[in-house]
Amino acid sequence: VYKTMGEYDKAIEYYQENLKIQEAAGNLIKMAWARTNIANVYFAFEIDFELALEYYQVSLDLFLTHNEEKPEDVLGIMGLAQTYMNMGIVYKELDSIDNALDNFSTALQYFENLDNSAGIAATQRNLGSVYMEEGNFREALEAVQASLDYYHEIGQLKEEAEDLKNLGKIHYHMQNYSQALEYMNQSLVISRELDLKREMFDVYRDKSNVYRDMGNFRPALENYELYTVLKDSSIREENLNQISELETKYQTERVERENVLLNTQNELQEAQVKRQRIFLFSVIGISIIILVFGFVVYRQYQEKKKANILLNEQNIEIKQQRDQIFQQKQEITDSIQYASRIQNAILPPDSMLSKLQEHFILYKPRDIVSGDYYWMTLKDNKTIVAVADCTGHGVPGAFMSMLGISFMNEIVNKSDETQANEIMNQLRGNVISSLGQTGEEGEAQDGMDMALCVIDTNAMKIQYSGAYNPLYIIRNNELLEFKPDKMPIGIYREKSKPFSNHDIDIEIG
Incomplete structure (x- = not known):
């Protein structure tokens, strides 16, 4: 949860605690996965790639030891495959291409032994990415095409869209412009169906580059404009999601406050019914009980009056705070508008x-x-x-x-x-x-x-x-x-x- 929230220090702290528990229990598989989790945090947040690699290496040694003891254990083999692929990704980021290719190739063998289509597809895609960066476009085409075939077989449309886009990029680098556009358009069709805005604006940008290199500047400009619009729309959508989350939080807190107030009102109503019953019985009873009941009613009336006064004061305070927030917002906006005039003034005349x-x-x-x-x-x-x-x-x-x-x-x-x-x-x-x-x-x-x-x-x-x-x-x-x-x-x-x-x-x- 802390990793998802972006609080990597807390994530590492809890993963370290988990590692201590697994080491005390002596469970090799869980010890290996605990170290893998720590390595994932160091890599995902770009904290320290070398340290991530060290944790992955220790995880790999633990998985290898487990595999020697239990060579047929699927979880152990899966751990080996995933760790080799993770190490390949880190080596790729460190520009250690030979090590990256070796690790990806080993991971591919383990995934093939498991007949794990998703793992094979992901590893082939990583191999294709390395080959493309190195300019080995033929090898890149074979790897990415293999990834596409596996994802198509298991029905992963989103991943198919990514591989089609990558095939388009490779053909673009090979100056096969017509084939590049064909693959990019196929990726665009799937991305539209799944509403994958990030994939869509990536494809529009890539198509703009293809048309530009072909000398077709009008469609190049049209696709670049579509890329710009979708990119800005995606950013606005992320902001709206954040606002929606804040609004949901506010509505939840408001409902809770209303429930508390409703419960208070119900309690007051129940107390009033009880007093009425007592009053009815008191009329039938002796005058002393009537006097006592009258005193109780008067005291409760005073408390209710005080409660109403307090509630009115709270409503006034809430209104004042609302007006103050609006005024502060207006002042901030005016200040930023004035800052804009200052900024424009220092630009070249x-x-x-x-x-x-x-x-x-x-x-x-x-x-x-x-x-x-x-x-x-x-x-x-x-x-x-x-x-x-x-x-x-x-x-x-x-x-x-x-x-x-x-x-x-x-x-x-x-x-x-x-x-x-x-x-x-x-x-x-x-x-x-x-x-x-x-x-x-x-x-x-x-x-x-x-x-x-x-x-x-x-x-x-x-x-x-x-x-x-x-x-x-x-x-x-x-x-x-x-x-x-x-x-x-x-x-x-x-x-x-x-x-x-x-x-x-x-x-x-």
């Missing part, structure tokens, strides 16, 4: 942008304020432009964007630096320093992705440096792509290295 002969800017914040920004300046007869995508959306992203603009102004306008990659290196240093990033485990890895160009129209050259964001140039009806560095402007879990600098000749027109 039209007078600056007009110095670019032909240009357009698509800048549409998802929230009131944006985590994206663009920047431009002129220095030493060179035009320096940059676009960036900061960590987060809304207010957090806006703070990062203003920090980025401030540092860009400081680096370029207050120094003589006009080399693209050096500007990026200095910006990364400033971001890490200002955010106090150390790279310690559990630390937030805030930063930004960026593409930066230094345009020298006199020399007819462009310097380009990128952090995850590529540069595209259309020349002679051909789309040229310049790859970025696969690291952000900010702290990175791997050792940071200087950004690359691309010198590109440009032409008039």
